[in-house]
Amino acid sequence: MLSIRQLSKTYANGVRALRDISLDIPNGMFGLLGPNGAGKSSLMRTIATLQEPDEGSIRLGDMDLLADKQATRRLLGYLPQEFGVYPKVSAEAMLDHFAVLKGAIAKGERRELVEALLRQVNLWDVRKRKLGSFSGGMRQRFGIAQALIGDPRLVIVDEPTAGLDPEERNRFLNLLAEIGERVVVILSTHIVEDVTDLCRHMAIIGQGQLLLAGEPHEAIRALEGRVWRRTIDKTELDGYRARMNILSTRLAGGRTLLHVLADNLPETGFEPVAPDLEDVYFGRLRAQATARAA
Numbered sequence: 001m002l003s004i005r006q007l008s009k010t011y012a013n014g015v016r017a018l019r020d021i022s023l024d025i026p027n028g029m030f031g032l033l034g035p036n037g038a039g040k041s042s043l044m045r046t047i048a049t050l051q052e053p054d055e056g057s058i059r060l061g062d063m064d065l066l067a068d069k070q071a072t073r074r075l076l077g078y079l080p081q082e083f084g085v086y087p088k089v090s091a092e093a094m095l096d097h098f099a100v101l102k103g104a105i106a107k108g109e110r111r112e113l114v115e116a117l118l119r120q121v122n123l124w125d126v127r128k129r130k131l132g133s134f135s136g137g138m139r140q141r142f143g144i145a146q147a148l149i150g151d152p153r154l155v156i157v158d159e160p161t162a163g164l165d166p167e168e169r170n171r172f173l174n175l176l177a178e179i180g181e182r183v184v185v186i187l188s189t190h191i192v193e194d195v196t197d198l199c200r201h202m203a204i205i206g207q208g209q210l211l212l213a214g215e216p217h218e219a220i221r222a223l224e225g226r227v228w229r230r231t232i233d234k235t236e237l238d239g240y241r242a243r244m245n246i247l248s249t250r251l252a253g254g255r256t257l258l259h260v261l262a263d264n265l266p267e268t269g270f271e272p273v274a275p276d277l278e279d280v281y282f283g284r285l286r287a288q289a290t291a292r293a294a
């Protein structure tokens with residue numbers, strides 16, 4: 001269990017990226033969901049000991065992650081949002097190089113490790129190919145292979161599915177799920193389905209604040225009977241916005257599909273709809289925006 005307590009960070013330019021975040025992250029896949037600029041990368045980098053918080057603590061079991069950075073890095077695998085590789089180097093040679101950096105000195109040991117990892121992420125057959133020729137999904141799977149060097153207890157992946165096509169995304173998420181059976185995996189994303197499909201536990205953050213922590217299905221259940229939908233003309237949207245608590249708008253067959261949060265039928269013409277995680281997500285973000293405007 002990873003325990004984050006009262007973590008805060010304000011950057012030199014005055015942006016409050018993390019505001020008093022306290023969060024427990026159990027074994028398995030954990031989804032950290034938030035829009036661009038919410039503070040996800042700031043939180044991920046802080047856990048990965050790449051930046052200091054102003055306040056707060058992070059513990060894994062009885063270990064203080066912020067106090068002992070070297071030890072933390074030994075038990076941590078990290079796939080950053082911007083993962084750069086040398087385009088002219090083969091996957092095999094690059095992974096071998098990462099293994100050296102992580103302290104695997106003996107050549108024979110490294111050869112076995114590199115082979116096992118390339119097989120695990122399904123890149124063994126293309127191990128001699130240059131990384132520059134890899135597709136986005138292959139690059140991300142390579143990124144996971146390097147994060148798994150050293151058998152980490154904690155794996156952090158920052159927005160890994162952005163830009164992947166659906167097949168690559170599925171393949172990548174399946175790989176993460178496998179890893180999540182053994183260790184803590186924190187997946188940061190702004191894609192709600194990534195969390196729905198994969199994560200037993202989750203948190204939502206917005207503007208540096210924790211807006212929800214728990215299990216996706218419980219958060220969804222809490223909205224039951226309170227989400228309503230209606231298809232309208234795009235020109236009517238502003239009127240609805242002024243009158244109702246709109247969760248989301250989607251285009252459907254040239255018309256606009258509204259999801260509205262209300263304890264009772266908002267107007268004739270609406271019908272009840274089974275809530276999903278997107279309703280939870282947009283509901284929380286909207287509540288935060290309303291509270292801040294007040």
Ligand SMILES: Nc1ncnc2c1ncn2[C@@H]1O[C@H](COP(=O)(O)OP(=O)(O)OP(=O)(O)O)[C@@H](O)[C@H]1O
Nearest residue numbers: 011013015017034035036037038039040041042043
């Ligand atoms: N080094 C920095 N100096 C100043 N401000 C920063 C720095 N890094 C991030 N920020 C700001 O802090 C806020 C949170 O950024 P962060 O990158 O943590 O968000 P995010 O949820 O990961 O979003 P994204 O998906 O866009 O990366 C943003 O307003 C961002 O502009």
